[in-house]
Amino acid sequence: xxxxxxxxxxxxxxxxxxxxxxxxxxxxxxxxxxxxxxxxxxxxxxxxxxxxxxxxxxxxxxxxxxxxxx
Amino acid sequence: xxxxxxxxxxxxxxxxxxxxxxxxxxxxxxxxxxxxxxxxxxxxxxxxxxxxxxxxxxxxxxxxxxxxxxxxxxxxxxxxxxxxxxxxxxxxxxxxxxxxxxxxxxxxxxxxxxxxx
Numbered sequence: 001x002x003x004x005x006x007x008x009x010x011x012x013x014x015x016x017x018x019x020x021x022x023x024x025x026x027x028x029x030x031x032x033x034x035x036x037x038x039x040x041x042x043x044x045x046x047x048x049x050x051x052x053x054x055x056x057x058x059x060x061x062x063x064x065x066x067x068x069x070x
Numbered sequence: 071x072x073x074x075x076x077x078x079x080x081x082x083x084x085x086x087x088x089x090x091x092x093x094x095x096x097x098x099x100x101x102x103x104x105x106x107x108x109x110x111x112x113x114x115x116x117x118x119x120x121x122x123x124x125x126x127x128x129x130x131x132x133x134x135x136x137x138x139x140x141x142x143x144x145x146x147x148x149x150x151x152x153x154x155x156x157x158x159x160x161x162x163x164x165x166x167x168x169x170x171x172x173x174x175x176x177x178x179x180x181x182x183x184x185x186x187x
Contacts, residue, residue, distance in 0.1 A: 047163060048155040052140055 002030025009035075015057030016041050077134030085148045089178055090120035093135050094145040098122040105157035106145040112164045113147075117181035118173060150176045 005023040012021050012035060019039040026032040035054065042050045085091050090113070096102030098110045098120070113120050125132035125144055136142050139153045147154045149172060154160060163169040173180045 046154075047159045047168075048141070048153055051155070051159065055142075 003033075004030065005033060008033050011057045012037060012054060016053060073130075074134060074137055077130050078138050081131065081135055081138045084121070084123060085151045088121040089150055089176075090118055090173075091123060091148040092120050092145055093123045093125055093131065093148075095124070095126050097124050102126060103144070105143075108157050109145045109147055109160050112160060112169070115181075116164070116170055116173070118178065149173065149178070 005025055008023050009021045013019055016037065016039045018041065019037050022036040024034045024036075026034055037054055041053060045053065092098070092106075092109060092113065094101060094103070094106035094110060096106055098114070101107035101110050110122070123131065125135065132144065135144070135146055139146055141153065141156060143156050145157060147156075147160050154169075154172070155163070160169060163172070170180060
């Protein structure tokens with residue numbers, strides 16, 4: 001089910017309130033985005049834990065997240 | 071005991087009894103997926119010893135591992151029982167030298183030079 005980039009941003013911010021989120025629409029079909037997320041919540045978290053935190057914002061609405069977060 | 075619990079126990083046992091485990095599609099010598107092949111290649115390049123688990127031969131593990139780690143894709147790399155990540159993360163860690171550091175921190179022998187591929 002496609003999603004608006006604003007909705008992607010909102011979902012991430014609802015899970016990570018202090019997040020600075022930049023969304024890039026990769027294909028224009030509402031299904032493939034890249035998200036650049038900066039947050040203090042990532043401090044002392046391993047890379048995979050950071051990904052899981054963002055992934056949890058979508059609680060199951062994301063089928064296969066290929067996330068590329070810094 | 072429900073099915074997921076017994077699968078979780080099987081997976082827990084595998085990651086507890088092997089220092090490094092790569093849950094992958096195919097086997098280290100004959101990967102059957104590009105992402106799995108990439109992680110296996112990185113582990114080979116850094117000279118890590120690892121146990122390869124072919125999820126294509128075990129559908130319980132193939133699905134159960136995703137619940138176990140709360141991560142939806144294969145491959146999945148575990149070091150000393152800890153989930154490290156999938157292909158994207160392992161590749162990023164390797165490129166930053168973090169993967170090599172992790173192995174050294176955990177007292178696991180790897181080749182010393184941080185060769186690039």
